[in-house]
Amino acid sequence: MSGACVTLKLASSLDGRIATASGESRWITSEASREAVHRLRAEYDAVLVGAETALADDPELTVRLPGYNGRQPARVVLDSRQRLSPVCKLVATAREIPTYVVSTTPPEPLLVDAGVRVLQVRAVGEDRPELKAVMERLAAEGLHRLFVEGGGQVAASFLRCGLVDRIEWFRAPIVIGGEGRPAVGALALAGLADAPQFRRSEVRDVGVDLWERYERV
Structure with missing residues (x-):
């Protein structure tokens, strides 16, 4: 991997929720998905999150693999x-x-x-x-190579600015519902033609989850 690249990582329920309405989010995806995320982190120059994620989760954002x-x-x-x-x-x-x-x-x-x-x-x-x-x-x-890990407002901000080159989306086989917190915040689209477009490049099973990879069109 070379040159500038922004990859957005999303880990959600089937209906694109990253937490319940109360904020409970650990753990939506499986241990196998979390291990895959650690392997991905190792490929990038930096891991980026928003302040809300940092304050709520107190993460390390490191590569932790045996x-x-x-x-x-x-x-x-x-x-x-x-x-x-x-x-x-x-x-x-x-x-x-x-x-x-x-x-x-x-x-x-x-x-x-x-x-x-x-x-x-x-x-x-x-x-x-x-x-x-x-x-x-x-x-x-x-x-130059950024791995953006969320949450929903940060994801939406990068998408609105057209800065996302790739998406790594991990989906757990659960449904949280509309009151849950979305993986991607408001994009303020005027119509479908304005929606960011991606091409699915790969789908694989990871534990009980689904791992989808997308490239910007």
Whole structure:
């Protein structure tokens, strides 16, 4: 894999939900799917999530596979207000694994002191980082291949901007219903012709789940 590439990873129910209405999400997909995600992470320069995912799940965003001792991808959090706690896993390990916070405000000293690299970019809409500016700043850091892991608002933002090259979609054989939280947030489409289009390139079983791969048309 070479050059700039943005891959969106989605792990959902059959009806495209990533959590119940109350926010329960562990674990929708199987252990086999989660292992496949770890293998995918190892192929990218960085794993990217939004602040809500980082705050709710306190993830490590590392490659955790038996016997794996290869390079760890950088971790990137879109966090306009720099709300990450100094004791969360991402910040606590920032001196061991490159960790970036992309913000629309000047760097927070507590994060900088912990080893986090804060990248300030221009804002758009409701004080959200402008994604093309985000991509430019990350590329300047040598991070060209991004693995975007969610949640729904981040997925929608990348799709709205036409930045998603590939989708890795893991679907569990359960149905959550309309009150569940969607894998992709609102896209504000005027019509079907405006919908992002992808070509399915592969389908395989992974544990009890279905793994679908898509390429941008």
